[in-house]
Amino acid sequence: MADTVGTDVGFTAEEEAFRGEVLSFLTGYQGLDGYFHRRESSAEGVRKLYRALGERGWLSLSWPREFGGMGRSPAYEFILWDEMAYARVARPPMGPGLVAKALMAHGTPEQCARFLPDLRLGRTNFCLGYSEPDAGSDLAAVRTRATPLADGPDGPGWYEVDGAKCWTSNAHWADHIWLLCRTGAADSRSRGLSVLIVPLDRPGVTVSPIPTHDGGRLNEVRFEGVRVPAADRVGAENDGWRVVASALAVERHVQFPPKRLRRDLRDLVAWTGRTGLDGDPVVRRRLSGLAVRVAEVEALALALLGEIISGRPSAVPAAHHKLAGTLLTQDIARAAMEFGNSEALIKDSDVEFMWRQAILETIGGGTSEVMRGLVARQAFGLDSRG
Amino acid sequence: MDFERSDTQRALLDALDTLLGRYAGTGRSREPAARGAYDHALESELRTAGFLDLFGDDGAGPLEATLAVERISAALGAVTPVPHLLVLPALGLPAHTGPVALAAPPAGEEPGPVRYGAEAGLILLAGADRCVAAPLDPGQAEPVPSAYGFPLARVAPVASGQGAELPPGTAATVRGWWRVGASAEALGMMRQAFDLTVRYAKDRTVFGRALGSFQALQHRLAELSVLLEGARWLVYEAAFLGAPAEASAVAAAHTTAALRRLTRETHQIMGAVGLTREHDLHLWTLRLQALRAELGGMRAHRRAASAARWGAAAA
Numbered sequence: 001m002a003d004t005v006g007t008d009v010g011f012t013a014e015e016e017a018f019r020g021e022v023l024s025f026l027t028g029y030q031g032l033d034g035y036f037h038r039r040e041s042s043a044e045g046v047r048k049l050y051r052a053l054g055e056r057g058w059l060s061l062s063w064p065r066e067f068g069g070m071g072r073s074p075a076y077e078f079i080l081w082d083e084m085a086y087a088r089v090a091r092p093p094m095g096p097g098l099v100a101k102a103l104m105a106h107g108t109p110e111q112c113a114r115f116l117p118d119l120r121l122g123r124t125n126f127c128l129g130y131s132e133p134d135a136g137s138d139l140a141a142v143r144t145r146a147t148p149l150a151d152g153p154d155g156p157g158w159y160e161v162d163g164a165k166c167w168t169s170n171a172h173w174a175d176h177i178w179l180l181c182r183t184g185a186a187d188s189r190s191r192g193l194s195v196l197i198v199p200l201d202r203p204g205v206t207v208s209p210i211p212t213h214d215g216g217r218l219n220e221v222r223f224e225g226v227r228v229p230a231a232d233r234v235g236a237e238n239d240g241w242r243v244v245a246s247a248l249a250v251e252r253h254v255q256f257p258p259k260r261l262r263r264d265l266r267d268l269v270a271w272t273g274r275t276g277l278d279g280d281p282v283v284r285r286r287l288s289g290l291a292v293r294v295a296e297v298e299a300l301a302l303a304l305l306g307e308i309i310s311g312r313p314s315a316v317p318a319a320h321h322k323l324a325g326t327l328l329t330q331d332i333a334r335a336a337m338e339f340g341n342s343e344a345l346i347k348d349s350d351v352e353f354m355w356r357q358a359i360l361e362t363i364g365g366g367t368s369e370v371m372r373g374l375v376a377r378q379a380f381g382l383d384s385r386g
Numbered sequence: 387m388d389f390e391r392s393d394t395q396r397a398l399l400d401a402l403d404t405l406l407g408r409y410a411g412t413g414r415s416r417e418p419a420a421r422g423a424y425d426h427a428l429e430s431e432l433r434t435a436g437f438l439d440l441f442g443d444d445g446a447g448p449l450e451a452t453l454a455v456e457r458i459s460a461a462l463g464a465v466t467p468v469p470h471l472l473v474l475p476a477l478g479l480p481a482h483t484g485p486v487a488l489a490a491p492p493a494g495e496e497p498g499p500v501r502y503g504a505e506a507g508l509i510l511l512a513g514a515d516r517c518v519a520a521p522l523d524p525g526q527a528e529p530v531p532s533a534y535g536f537p538l539a540r541v542a543p544v545a546s547g548q549g550a551e552l553p554p555g556t557a558a559t560v561r562g563w564w565r566v567g568a569s570a571e572a573l574g575m576m577r578q579a580f581d582l583t584v585r586y587a588k589d590r591t592v593f594g595r596a597l598g599s600f601q602a603l604q605h606r607l608a609e610l611s612v613l614l615e616g617a618r619w620l621v622y623e624a625a626f627l628g629a630p631a632e633a634s635a636v637a638a639a640h641t642t643a644a645l646r647r648l649t650r651e652t653h654q655i656m657g658a659v660g661l662t663r664e665h666d667l668h669l670w671t672l673r674l675q676a677l678r679a680e681l682g683g684m685r686a687h688r689r690a691a692s693a694a695r696w697g698a699a700a701a
Binding site: 131134136137138141166167210211212213214215218280282283330334337338339340341342343344345346347348352355356359360362363364367368369372 | 498499500530531532533534538591592593600602603642646650653654657658660661662663664668672675676678679680681682683684685686
C-alpha cells in the first residue's frame with residue numbers, strides 16, 4: 001500500500017522549500033531515537049540535536065524578531081516537528097516552545113534576557129512540572145506549595161517550595177523545571193497558583209524514576225525546602241493558571257504531529273508484509289480503514305494549524321485533533337495484536353513497542369475525557385450542571 | 387437450567403483460592419525468581435491437590451476444570467493450565483510434568499513464539515484433522531524477548547514421524563478446548579483488571595468528587611461489565627457442552643473482542659498511574675495481550691465460528 005496521499009496542500013512554496021531543508025538536515029540524524037527515548041543514551045543525542053537546531057535558528061522559527069526569532073509563520077514549526085516525528089528523531093522541546101513563548105507574553109524583560117538566548121540556541125532544557133499524585137486531569141488541585149519567606153538569610157523576595165510532581169517527562173536530563181505551584185490558600189483552586197522556574201540541581205530537589213511499561217521513564221520530582229527567588233516567578237503571584245493556559249495555546253500545533261501516524265501505519269503495513277498477513281482481505285480492510293483515518297487526522301491537524309496562524313482561539317480544534325490523533329495512534333498500534341499473530345509479541349519490534357507506547361497517548365497532555373469535556377463546553381456551551 | 391454454583395464447585399474453588407493465595411498472586415508474579423520462569427512448585431501443588439484431574443473426575447468435570455483455569459489465571463499462576471487441566475485430559479493423554487506447549491500453525495508453517503516454549507517438554511500440534519503429541523528438547527528452543535508477562539520461545543521444529551499421531555478428529559478437540567481454556571484465562575484476568583479499575587473509580591477523587599461519579603465513566607464501566615458477563619457465560623456454556631467447534635469459537639471471538647475493549651478502558655480510566663510498573667494493572671493487561679495471539683486470534687476465531695455454522699466455504 002503506497003504512502004502517497006498528501007495533505008500538504010496549502011503550504012507555500014517557501015514552506016515546502018523549508019521542508020526540503022528539514023529533510024536534508026535529518027539525513028544526518030537517522031537512527032537518533034529522541035521521539036520515543038527507547039534508550040536512555042538518546043538524551044545526549046537529543047541535546048546535541050537541539051543545539052544544532054538552535055544554531056540554525058530552528059528553535060525560534062516563529063518567535064518575533066525582537067526576541068531574536070525568525071518571525072516566521074507557525075507553519076514552519078509544524079513542518080519541522082512533523083518531519084522529526086516521521087523520522088522518529090525528536091519531539092519539540094518544551095523550553096524554546098512553550099516556556100519561551102510564555103516568557104515573551106508574561107515574563108519580565110530581565111527574565112527574557114536571562115533565558116531566551118539559551119533557549120533559542122538549544123543550550124538549556126526544560127521539563128514541565130504540572131501533574132501531581134492527586135492532580136492529573138484536575139490540575140487546579142495542585143498542592144506543591146511555594147511559601148513566601150518573610151525573613152531569614154534568604155528572605156524576603158524568596159519562596160520555599162515543598163511538594164512533589166509526578167509522571168514528569170524528561171526531568172532526569174532537563175536543566176530546569178517549569179513549576180506550577182500553589183501560592184494561594186489550599187482551596188483556592190486555579191486562583192491560587194503561580195509558575196516558578198526552578199533549576200533541577202537546586203538543593204532540596206530530588207528526581208527519581210517511575211518506570212513505565214513501554215520501558216520508558218517518567219519521573220517523580222520532590223521539593224523539600226527548596227529556595228527559589230521571587231524573581232524566577234513568571235507572571236504575577238496567583239496568576240499562574242493564565243500563564244499555563246496561554247502557554248499551552250501557542251504550542252498545540254506541534255504537540256501531536258500527524259506524520260507520526262503516517263509512519264506508524266507505514267511500519268504496520270511493512271510488518272504485515274513481512275509476516276505474510278497482507279494477503280488476507282480482513283487485514284487489508286483494517287489497514288485501509290486506518291489509512292482513511294490517518295488522512296482525517298492530517299486534515300484536523302491542518303485545520304488546527306490554520307486557526308493558530310490566524311490567531312483565533314484554538315482550544316476546540318486542538319481537542320478535535322488530539323482526540324482523533326491519539327485514538328488512532330492506539331488503533332494502529334493495536335491492529336498488529338488484533339491480527340492474532342504471536343510475532344506481534346516479540347519485545348521491542350516496531351509494532352510491539354508501539355502497542356505499549358500508545359497507551360500513554362490518550363492520557364498524557366490532557367486525557368481524552370478532558371478533551372471531550374472541553375469540546376462539549378467550549379464548542380456547544382453544554383455545562384455539567386445542566 | 388441452574389446457574390448457581392453448586393456446593394461442590396464452591397468448596398473446590400475455595401480450596402483452589404487458598405492454594406493460589408500461597409503459590410500465586412501479584413507478589414509472587416513480581417519476584418525475580420518467578421518472573422519469566424515456569425512455576426513448578428505451583429504445578430506440583432495443583433497436582434497433589436487433584437486440580438489437574440478435575441476434567442475426568444466423577445465429582446467434577448470439564449466445567450469445573452474450566453472454572454479452575456479461570457482462577458489460576460486470575461491469580462497470575464505461572465503454569466500452563468489450559469493443556470494441563472483441559473487439553474491433555476480431553477485427549478485422554480497422561481498427565482505431564484512441566485510446561486506443555488500448544489500450537490496450531492497453518493499447514494506447512496512452523497509455530498510462532500509460544501508461551502513457556504523454552505521450558506516445554508511436550509507440544510501438542512493441532513493439524514487439519516489430527517493432533518501430534520511430540521516431545522520437545524528445551525535446549526533446542528529459541529527464546530524471544532517478551533514484554534507480555536509470559537516467557538515466549540520458538541520451539542524446535544517437530545519432524546514428521548516424530549511424536550505420537552493421535553486419531554482423526556483430535557485436532558478439533560485441541561482447538562475447542564484450547565479456545566475454551568484461553569478464554570477462561572482471559573476471563574480471570576479481565577475480571578481482576580476490571581475490579582481494580584472499579585475500586586480506583588470509587589477511591590480516586592478528581593474535581594472534588596469521586597472519579598466514578600462521572601456519568602461518562604459509569605456508562606463505560608457498565609458496558610464493560612456487560613461484555614464480561616457475556617464472555618463469562620459463553621465460556622461456561624462452551625465448557626459445559628464439551629467445547630464443540632461453534633460454541634468454543636463464539637466464546638473465544640467474543641472474549642477476544644471484550645479483551646480489546648477492556649484493556650483500552652481500564653488503562654484509560656486508571657490514567658497515568660496505570661502506566662507505571664509499580665502499579666498492578668499491567669500484570670493482567672499485558673498478559674491478556676499474549677492471549678490474543680493464540681490460535682490465530684480474533685480473525686481465526688471468527689472464521690472458525692462461521693465455518694462451524696455455515697460450512698468451510700466461509701474460511
